[in-house]
Amino acid sequence: MIQFENVSVRYPGAAEPALKKLNISIQNGEFVCVLGQSGAGKSTFIRCINGLQPITDGEIRWGYKPLSSMTSKEKLEVRRKTGMIFQHYNLIPRMSVIQNVLTGLFGYKKSYENLFGLFKPAERQLAIDTINQVELFVEPTRRVENLSGGQKQRVAIARALLQNPKVFLGDEPVASLDPGTADRIFQLLKETHDKRNLVTIINVHDVGLAKKFATRIIALKNGALFFDGVPDDFNHEMYTQLYNH
Numbered sequence: 036m037i038q039f040e041n042v043s044v045r046y047p048g049a050a051e052p053a054l055k056k057l058n059i060s061i062q063n064g065e066f067v068c069v070l071g072q073s074g075a076g077k078s079t080f081i082r083c084i085n086g087l088q089p090i091t092d093g094e095i096r097w098g099y100k101p102l103s104s105m106t107s108k109e110k111l112e113v114r115r116k117t118g119m120i121f122q123h124y125n126l127i128p129r130m131s132v133i134q135n136v137l138t139g140l141f142g143y144k145k146s147y148e149n150l151f152g153l154f155k156p157a158e159r160q161l162a163i164d165t166i167n168q169v170e171l172f173v174e175p176t177r178r179v180e181n182l183s184g185g186q187k188q189r190v191a192i193a194r195a196l197l198q199n200p201k202v203f204l205g206d207e208p209v210a211s212l213d214p215g216t217a218d219r220i221f222q223l224l225k226e227t228h229d230k231r232n233l234v235t236i237i238n239v240h241d242v243g244l245a246k247k248f249a250t251r252i253i254a255l256k257n258g259a260l261f262f263d264g265v266p267d268d269f270n271h272e273m274y275t276q277l278y279n280h
């Protein structure tokens with residue numbers, strides 16, 4: 036479904052490319068965890084997938100269609116189909132849980148509706164249902180700034196789900212959470228993945244989480260593909276080589 040063909044990314048002025056000639060094909064239903072040291076290119080990889088980060092060489096295809104030859108309407112559709120979550124949640128702190136979740140619908144609305152925060156009762160109900168689905172048991176009118184990290188990430192997941200995504204991307208979504216909360220968030224992501232039949236691609240530092248939840252591990256080292264396979268094949272030797280221990 037998503038294909039990287041010889042994809043390289045070089046940031047302006049950088050001596051080395053951040054991604055080097057990646058050839059990767061990701062199919063429907065895969066739950067992929069991306070591993071690698073800090074600076075290995077994991078974030079860049081995730082952000083390329085929906086065109087958030089332009090590539091300098093190669094091609095990324097959705098289906099058979101290269102991102103580079105898509106019209107702006109098709110690119111918008113790719114963004115809509117991609118739900119994203121981040122390490123620092125990227126919520127609007129002074130707004131409530133439900134207001135934050137409803138921003139997931141912005142890609143589907145006219146700009147004046149976004150500006151005036153116009154949402155139909157059915158959309159509000161959908162937001163409430165989604166808040167329940169992510170098991171966030173707080174008042175929807177509560178401001179998000181007072182929530183715990185795990186609760187904030189649940190708001191961010193609900194917001195991403197309101198887009199009705201086909202692809203779910205996570206850029207270190209549990210890096211700021213304690214191990215127990217991180218595990219529960221991964222559990223939620225896996226359940227959501229299975230229920231909604233998503234493609235899920237998540238960067239993670241914790242190899243244990245990747246091995247527990249992923250159907251496939253992709254590891255990057257200095258921007259190049261170092262490992263691509265099933266979690267059982269990512270053994271101790273791979274681990275030491277990847278992290279230079």
Ligand SMILES: Nc1ncnc2c1ncn2[C@@H]1O[C@H](COP(=O)(O)OP(=O)(O)OP(=O)(O)O)[C@@H](O)[C@H]1O
Pocket residue numbers: 046047049053071072073074075076077078079080
């Ligand atoms: N906007 C940018 N401009 C210039 N260089 C960048 C930019 N973003 C990342 N880089 C560089 O590209 C390389 C890959 O960075 P990237 O953030 O993709 O790695 P990462 O594996 O996600 O690291 P981390 O785990 O620390 O987030 C690094 O050398 C980084 O310094």
